[in-house]
Amino acid sequence: MDQNKSSVERVLDELDSLNIPTNFIELPQSTRTAKEAAEAVGCHVSQIVKSLVFETEITHKPILVLTSGSNKVNEVIVGTVVGEKINFASVEFVREVTGFAIGGVSPFGLKGKIRTFIDQDLQKHPLIWAAAGSHHAVFSISPEDLVKATKAEVIKVQ
Numbered sequence: 001m002d003q004n005k006s007s008v009e010r011v012l013d014e015l016d017s018l019n020i021p022t023n024f025i026e027l028p029q030s031t032r033t034a035k036e037a038a039e040a041v042g043c044h045v046s047q048i049v050k051s052l053v054f055e056t057e058i059t060h061k062p063i064l065v066l067t068s069g070s071n072k073v074n075e076v077i078v079g080t081v082v083g084e085k086i087n088f089a090s091v092e093f094v095r096e097v098t099g100f101a102i103g104g105v106s107p108f109g110l111k112g113k114i115r116t117f118i119d120q121d122l123q124k125h126p127l128i129w130a131a132a133g134s135h136h137a138v139f140s141i142s143p144e145d146l147v148k149a150t151k152a153e154v155i156k157v158q
Contacts, residue, residue: 007133010109032103032135034069049130051105
C-alpha cells in the first residue's frame with residue numbers, strides 16, 4: 001500500500017486496475033451510513049454495500065462482510081461459516097487492518113488481504129453502491145463484478 005496516497009486514491013487505483021465498469025462519485029454530504037449514502041446517490045438503502053469488519057474471537061483475524069444496507073449481520077450465522085465466533089471489530093482494529101476509517105471502508109484498496117463475504121441479498125439489484133475510501137465518496141458496481149473482483153464467498157448474513 002502506498003503510504004503517500006489517500007484512501008480514495010488507493011480505491012480508485014485498484015478499481016482502474018480491475019478494468020470493470022464503475023461510477024465514482026465524491027459528494028459534499030456524508031455517506032457514512034447506509035441511509036445517508038442511499039439518499040446521496042438516490043437509490044434504495046438495500047442497494048448500499050455496508051462494509052463491516054469483524055474480528056475472530058480466538059485467532060483475532062479480520063473478516064470483511066459486504067452486506068446490503070437494509071440487512072443486519074447475524075454474527076452467529078457468519079461465525080458458523082467462518083468456523084469461529086466473530087465480534088464487531090474496534091475502530092482501531094478496523095483502521096489497522098483495512099487502512100480505512102469506519103464509514104469509508106471499501107472492498108478495494110485494502111491495506112492487506114482480508115477474508116471477505118458478500119451478502120446474497122446484494123445480488124437482487126443490477127447496480128449497488130459501496131464506499132470508496134472516505135465517508136464522502138462512493139462508487140457503483142454490479143454485484144457480479146463485486147463478487148468476481150473481491151473473490152468473496154456469497155453467503156446468507158441474516
